[in-house]
Amino acid sequence: MDFNTLGNHISEAYLFKGSRINPFLAPRGVHVAKGILFVSDTGQNRVFIWNTIPRTQFQEPDVILGQENINDSGRNSNKKVSARTLLYPSGIWSDGNILIVADAWNHRVLIWHQLPTKNGQPADVVIGQPGFDDNLPNVKGQAANPKANSLNWPYGVFSDGKSIWIADTGNRRVLFYDQIPVTNFAKADGVIGKPNFTTRDYENDDPIWPYSVKVSDQGVLAIADTQFYRILVWKDKKDAFNGLADVIIGQEDLNGAGQNQFMLSPNSNTLSWTYDTCFHKNGILVSDTGNSRILVFDTIPQKNNEHASKVIGRQDFKTSSEFKDNLRGTQNAIYWPFSISIYQNTLFISDTGNHRLVIGDLNT
Numbered sequence: 001m002d003f004n005t006l007g008n009h010i011s012e013a014y015l016f017k018g019s020r021i022n023p024f025l026a027p028r029g030v031h032v033a034k035g036i037l038f039v040s041d042t043g044q045n046r047v048f049i050w051n052t053i054p055r056t057q058f059q060e061p062d063v064i065l066g067q068e069n070i071n072d073s074g075r076n077s078n079k080k081v082s083a084r085t086l087l088y089p090s091g092i093w094s095d096g097n098i099l100i101v102a103d104a105w106n107h108r109v110l111i112w113h114q115l116p117t118k119n120g121q122p123a124d125v126v127i128g129q130p131g132f133d134d135n136l137p138n139v140k141g142q143a144a145n146p147k148a149n150s151l152n153w154p155y156g157v158f159s160d161g162k163s164i165w166i167a168d169t170g171n172r173r174v175l176f177y178d179q180i181p182v183t184n185f186a187k188a189d190g191v192i193g194k195p196n197f198t199t200r201d202y203e204n205d206d207p208i209w210p211y212s213v214k215v216s217d218q219g220v221l222a223i224a225d226t227q228f229y230r231i232l233v234w235k236d237k238k239d240a241f242n243g244l245a246d247v248i249i250g251q252e253d254l255n256g257a258g259q260n261q262f263m264l265s266p267n268s269n270t271l272s273w274t275y276d277t278c279f280h281k282n283g284i285l286v287s288d289t290g291n292s293r294i295l296v297f298d299t300i301p302q303k304n305n306e307h308a309s310k311v312i313g314r315q316d317f318k319t320s321s322e323f324k325d326n327l328r329g330t331q332n333a334i335y336w337p338f339s340i341s342i343y344q345n346t347l348f349i350s351d352t353g354n355h356r357l358v359i360g361d362l363n364t
Contacts, residue, residue, distance in 0.1 A: 003363075006312055006313055010347065010361065016057060020058035024357075027041050030340050032346075033094045037052075043318060045066050045086045045087055045089065046072075084123075090155045095161050098114075108135065109164075110123035125182060125184055127177075147198060156213055172209065174192060174223060181254040190241050193207040204228070208227045209229045229271045230249050233245055249286060249303070258290070265320055266319075272321075274290070289336050296308055
């Protein structure tokens with residue numbers, strides 16, 4: 001990689017590709033807590049845990065979830081779905097003790113109430129399904145209406161250590177649990193984006209395709225609304241249950257739905273297939289996945305369509321994913337980054353299109 005493509009807001013950057021024996025394939029989730037690195041190796045249906053942050057290009061994981069050993073990668077371990085298996089895992093959250101994984105294509109969220117220590121360790125609790133051997137969308141199939149305890153393609157999870165927010169992407173909503181469930185098939189306590197738990201219809205005012213949800217220490221809530229190329233922000237997380245977003249990043253208003261606002265090239269206020277956000281200090285970073293860049297807002301925007309302060313991953317705001325240096329391959333720069341996480345001022349980027357992580361210190 002040409003690390004100069006990251007720009008001058010990142011220093012001491014390096015690549016991490018996971019296991020040398022069987023490296024990452026399209027990793028869509030990255031999270032760091034208490035110096036522990038968690039990665040959803042999505043393309044190989046497994047989640048890795050490193051008890052210390054790797055400093056080299058390859059390092060074997062301490063724990064593998066979803067598979068029994070490093071060479072395995074089958075959907076649900078080439079078996080029937082169970083408490084031990086995964087199918088297209090994406091979002092991850094942990095505080096270093098509890099682990100929560102969005103097992104997207106099994107239409108469920110798995111919880112380990114103590115950090116796993118063994119390969120293939122079964123989850124303790126399942127959300128979205130009656131039991132660990134069930135995996136239909138909305139329990140009964142795509143034609144079924146959603147309920148307070150069902151899920152359909154949940155890609156994102158977030159917790160503050162007490163409550164859980166789930167980006168229930170296929171049902172075009174975010175579910176909220178006031179307490180982290182300790183029993184299977186628990187019902188959510190609240191829903192964002194719908195008037196009730198059984199509604200399927202949606203309007204432009206709603207999260208159209210919520211892929212991730214994040215909440216800051218100050219209670220600001222952000223939803224990456226992928227299909228409308230925008231981030232929806234509520235200044236107070238409590239207002240999200242009953243009110244429209246206070247601020248939109250990436251569009252002028254709630255009816256705006258243009259990829260890069262229908263311009264030929266991106267700008268400092270446009271987005272393309274955005275999949276994640278990350279609060280940092282007084283601001284917010286946005287994974288502008290389709291433009292293969294990270295936008296940095298030094299302060300959380302207070303009005304719609306504000307311009308980013310800085311860009312990471314491209315030489316300027318107008319350079320897109322398909323710039324000339326990518327004609328012979330994408331390895332020179334980050335390409336389709338799905339997930340971002342910050343730990344002690346170090347930025348972790350799931351460089352999904354290049355099957356690797358990019359890790360570096362923030363200079364912002």
